Amino acid sequence: MLLINCPHCGPRAQAEFGFERPVETILPVDASTATMVERLYTRTNARGVSAELWRHSHGCRAWLRIDRHVVTHEILCVALWVALWQAPQ
């Protein structure tokens, strides 16, 4: 079970968190059908670091971006999604 260092709550067990999806599969509401097919159905699943969206669902409920090595499970960074997000112009 991973130990995830939530920016709000500190190090917490994985059981408190929910995995949502790889960041590359996040689909804006106004995406085209071609983009939707590409992001949801043609995935790379690369061996290495995966940028993922998680939620501290049984904690502060914040959305987090977690960079995790899919082989070693090493967590390279945990960041609040909202802090990384840029509003559409």
Added chain:
Amino acid sequence: MSGYRLASGGLVDRTRPVAFTFDGVSYSGFAGDTLASALLASGVSIFGRSFKYHRPRGVLSAGVEEPNALVTAGQGGRAEPNTRATDLFLTPGLVATSQNRWPSLGFDLGAVTALIAPFIPAGFYYKTFFGGPKLWRFFEHFIRRAAGLGPAPRLADPDSYQHRAAFCDVLVVGAGPAGLAAADAAAGAGKRVILCEQDAIVGGALLRDAAEIAGLPGRDWAAAVCARVIAAGGRVLLRTTATGYHDHDLLTLGEKCAEPGEDAPSLSAQRLWRVRASRVVLAPGLVERPLVCPGNDVPGVMLSGAVRTYVQRFGVAPGRRAVVAGCSDDADRTAAALRAAGVEVVATIDYRRGETLDTVKGGNRVSTVIASVGGMTRSFACDTVAMSAGFTPSVQLHMQAGGTLAWHDGCAAFVPATSRQAQVTAGAAAGIEGLAAILASGWAAGGGDVADAPQTRAERHCCHGFAPPPRGARTTAFVDFQNDVTSRDLDLAWREGYRSVEHMKRYTTLGMATDQGKTSNIAGLLQLSRNEGRPAPDIGLTTFRPPFTPVTLGVLAGEDGGLHMAPRRVLRLKAQHDRHHPLWQPLGYWHRPRAYPRDGETLHSAAMREARTVRSNVGLSDVSTLAKFDVQGPDAGAFLELVCATGIAKLAVGRGRYTFMLREDGMVMDDGTVWRLGDARYLLTSSTGGAARMEAHLAYVRGVLAPHMRVAIVEVQEHWAAFAIAGPNARSLVETLACVSAPKHMGCLAVVVAGVECWLLAASYSGERAFELYVPGDVVVPVWEAAEALLHAAGGALYGLEALELLRIEKGHIVIGAEATGRTTPHDLGLGKMLRVSGGYCGAAGLARPMLQAVDRQALVGLEADGEIPEGAMLVRAAGEAPMGHVTSVGSRVLGQGGVALALLAGGPARTGEQWLATSPTRGITVPVRVTAPLFHDPEGTRYRD
């Protein structure tokens, strides 16, 4: 010729006899005995029958690696099958039963299997598949009967189990010399230590071979170390096995608070610890390997170290005339220990001198050993064989933690190389020999300066060495004792082309039993290596996975059993419902009234009465379990347009509408209603079962796709109780109840009922004039009771889920899970006209895919028949044809006669008027049905529209 208790010696408490039974026979051992040592002391040789050939088996080892002596411990619901007799300490009144034998252990009919052993070669199971279905069916009965050892108990387990979480600076696995030294060093440095040991006492190898450490007898030193660990704020957990090494240094420990089968006085029989450690010292020690030769499984053949353990720790001689065969100093120590205990050592066979153990003969007990000694083949009469083909470091946890291995020539086995997590392996498991070096390695692993390591003057014994696998191996030369895999099987698998270690494992089942090949993996590897002509390190090992030793399902479940298995969510109005004795229906974590049968009514007749009352008068139903979300903020409307696929922006204050939400692939996820309660406030409802999914979806859209929006969403499922009042007389009831002019269809209004502020929503699910009253849950009772009093005065009825189903099916309203299956688009469900043309909602891109526009997709239709339509039936054009759809919900006409149903049918509404067959082959029912529009009652909606 069999074992006996020595007159003195051992660590058992001879002042405390413990009575127990094995296969109904009473025996007595001493406190501190394992079941194995007590039975050996009582002269028992046969402990069980082997898995495949039903050969008589004795005890091979003295530890958790035991593959042979598996028994069922305890009785009734407490019975624990496949418990290792070597890992089961005697408790008063223990009832142990042997396994895999019929009718008795001494005479087993299954043993005839051994006579046809040549016909059960490696991969037998797979080979039956290639013989066509008939061959498999012929063998299936036989294979299934033979599979498995002890039977699972059929009664509920009376014991309770516990989970505990803990963390520490240093977790030490194994309280042998290395583990104790590590714990001592860490505790001395002020670290918080958890020391876990699967045995009932600390000491590890010191329990077998006494030694002086730091000027104290080894066991006294061990006790002093434990006292220091506890004084420093640490814990010492006995009978606790580290079963799994998981990510980020989380280990699971299984603690036996009571022995298997014991009527436990403690609160919990077993406890599962989840320990997060900053540093982990693994000191699990070694497992001895058996020699591979014909007859090496005959009762009386034991591992050399195990023989010494029985003599020196338990004070038990396993026999009277022993042959010792080994490949290192360790076997010499066993011979010396046997002689010291007065057991005759007939011969020592030393592989270092090129001597070999060739054959062991005997039926229910060893009788003769044939060996090559001094260049001659000789025969020795004996009743016991102590054998050793070398020692295998226990690298399981290290491997589970992602560590790599390196081949160690001395051990002829793998030892830990690099670590991925914060683990370090110390002591014999790291390939280190000699007590002094082992203590130093433990001390260093615990963070101590090697110069300060505990000293010992114990003689250095070399335990490294190995015996190569024999050539031309025969049928009864067992490699994996628990799964009855012989060296012949391994050769055959290799000849048949199974040359990877992973393939060999799966084809022969080597190492796939509950012992996970603790005694057999390396022997199998060495044989494959010789067959392949490749060095063993190049071939590698199969992966070790948790658990290290078997874990009971009870302790994995912990407290989460029975009523605690899942939360049970209780309606606020449960007591009010209970007055009418409803049948309750589970719905997710909730229980909802299904119907309120009166005297003599069945479920169906009660539901029909309730539904007819709604159609003809007025009914009252609790709909509190619906998912509800309070959505507020200047951007609330814009946010809901992202989530909902229908128009929201033009919704006026005080109005509501039906809506539905899509997944990103364009399929319908959920449906409900949205109400604009104020300028910047909406109430969104959705299905009961989808509440958690909808919460997550709203949070995702809000937090990930639209963090910039000024909107807040609160899940208010339990905050608002809700009930529906439906029927031609609903309006007058509501107006009397709330003293207002009721809103028009799809209007909403704040009202006060019984002094409580509520929302009155005019929504119809039943197809009649209907209202829903949303009341704060904590004050709902007086409002409900006021409504119920008016209901009874009007001659109305409470109605439950079953009536609700009949009503909604007649109206063609979809249900999530029945019609909206996750494979249906809004078009498939007849909702296409409601889609927001401008797009911009979740799922719009997915829904636009060309395949989803095809006309031959399965789409929602109605079905009608003269009688009942079978639930879940397939729709075929004629008998024997391929199904082109299925029935999703079935009901009956509430006021008329005949059955109606909703269905998904290829071609959909274009088939209206066609005749089809609804067929249910499993029930043998076929009913002719006519395809209709999915709407059977009041198609124009005149009964509820204004």
